[in-house]
Amino acid sequence: MQTSYKDGLQWAWDATSLTAAHKCPRYYQYRIIEGWEPQGLSVHLLFGQLYASALEQFYKLRFAGASIDDALRDVVRTALIQSWDYENNCPVIFDSSSKSRINLIRTIVWYIEKYGNETGQNLKTLRLQNGKPAVELSFSFEVSDDIIFCGHLDRVVQMGNEPYIMDQKTTGSSLTNYYWRQFKPDVQMSMYSFAGQAILNSPIAGVIIDAAQITVGASIFARDVTQRSEIELEEWFADTMLLIEQTRGYGEKGHYPMRPTACSMYGGCPFHSVCKTQPMLRQTELETNFNKNQWDPIKRR
Amino acid sequence: MVDMVELFSRDPAKLTDKDIEEIIRIQRENRKHFVLGKMQKPKEKKKTKTEELLGKFDLSKFKV
Numbered sequence: 001m002q003t004s005y006k007d008g009l010q011w012a013w014d015a016t017s018l019t020a021a022h023k024c025p026r027y028y029q030y031r032i033i034e035g036w037e038p039q040g041l042s043v044h045l046l047f048g049q050l051y052a053s054a055l056e057q058f059y060k061l062r063f064a065g066a067s068i069d070d071a072l073r074d075v076v077r078t079a080l081i082q083s084w085d086y087e088n089n090c091p092v093i094f095d096s097s098s099k100s101r102i103n104l105i106r107t108i109v110w111y112i113e114k115y116g117n118e119t120g121q122n123l124k125t126l127r128l129q130n131g132k133p134a135v136e137l138s139f140s141f142e143v144s145d146d147i148i149f150c151g152h153l154d155r156v157v158q159m160g161n162e163p164y165i166m167d168q169k170t171t172g173s174s175l176t177n178y179y180w181r182q183f184k185p186d187v188q189m190s191m192y193s194f195a196g197q198a199i200l201n202s203p204i205a206g207v208i209i210d211a212a213q214i215t216v217g218a219s220i221f222a223r224d225v226t227q228r229s230e231i232e233l234e235e236w237f238a239d240t241m242l243l244i245e246q247t248r249g250y251g252e253k254g255h256y257p258m259r260p261t262a263c264s265m266y267g268g269c270p271f272h273s274v275c276k277t278q279p280m281l282r283q284t285e286l287e288t289n290f291n292k293n294q295w296d297p298i299k300r301r
Numbered sequence: 302m303v304d305m306v307e308l309f310s311r312d313p314a315k316l317t318d319k320d321i322e323e324i325i326r327i328q329r330e331n332r333k334h335f336v337l338g339k340m341q342k343p344k345e346k347k348k349t350k351t352e353e354l355l356g357k358f359d360l361s362k363f364k365v
Contacts, residue, residue: 072325073318073321073322073325076321076324076325077313077316077321080309080313080316080321081313081314084312084313084314089312090310091309091310101309102305102309105309105324105328106328106331106332109324109325109328109329109332110328110332113329113332217335218335
């Protein structure tokens with residue numbers, strides 16, 4: 001089976017692995033190259049995956065002609081089934097007071113109440129050349145002899161005549177200017193703009209970000225657009241190729257250095273407990289408190 | 302009337318369309334209350350840390 005790695009070096013790059021390489025070379029080694037992740041699926045990841053999958057299903061059903069009410073009913077049923085533990089015959093435990101199962105359903109219903117009817121917003125899912133909707137679109141394309149970019153776009157929409165990529169986010173943070181500023185500069189949004197342009201053969205007008213703030217008592221939504229000009233994308237591409245070259249260099253030398261300035265960022269690095277341990281005990285720490293789950297960007301969803 | 306907790310504790314594969322519609326109806330109602338509540342609540346200006354601290358002192362006692 002083809003994977004994204006050859007001789008310990010990565011050749012297929014997505015936004016997650018680029019972000020990891022930017023964050024810290026040692027983090028990149030543990031999470032991407034060696035495939036370690038903290039034990040127990042993060043509630044944020046689980047909630048985000050189920051929410052994104054529900055909206056993906058909703059937009060596919062709408063594209064196929066279903067009414068909002070019919071699509072919503074199907075989507076809620078699927079989300080309830082996906083969040084049910086059939087082995088133990090009980091709901092999946094989310095282990096969070098805000099990102100709970102009931103609040104997942106609340107967030108789906110409230111989102112669709114707010115944004116589900118797109119007629120007034122002049123938005124519609126882009127129809128691909130094969131007639132299918134541009135929803136959960138996997139992409140991969142060569143950028144050099146031995147590097148490809150790959151990933152998944154939640155949805156491509158048309159606003160008027162212009163194509164936009166749409167991305168869904170869930171967060172516990174307030175949707176203030178401080179929240180929105182994280183998306184420029186940002187690897188994922190630049191990668192989406194770059195990839196959108198490459199796969200649609202036309203410039204992308206921007207990435208529409210639909211953010212949902214999940215609190216115990218309510219789900220609050222806001223929408224914003226982040227844009228990249230041609231020259232900004234050229235700069236991002238040059239920076240990215242340099243980052244890849246540098247990261248592969250660490251791999252060739254067999255040494256991914258730590259970047260201690262990143263240890264406390266992003267809510268604290270999950271590998272902090274490993275890096276603070278004596279070097280000869282790190283492998284034991286990884287094997288005891290982490291699971292192996294190889295990140296493979298080329299794998300299609 | 303069936304309550305939410307009861308609906309959420311049932312095997313979802315066995316929920317009827319009516320059950321699902323009831324969940325959606327309740328969530329829509331909750332949203333209406335939330336949106337209405339937000340509209341009716343007068344916006345209070347949040348005090349800055351300095352304003353909060355100054356509020357603790359009787360400034361009239363200080364002579365300039």
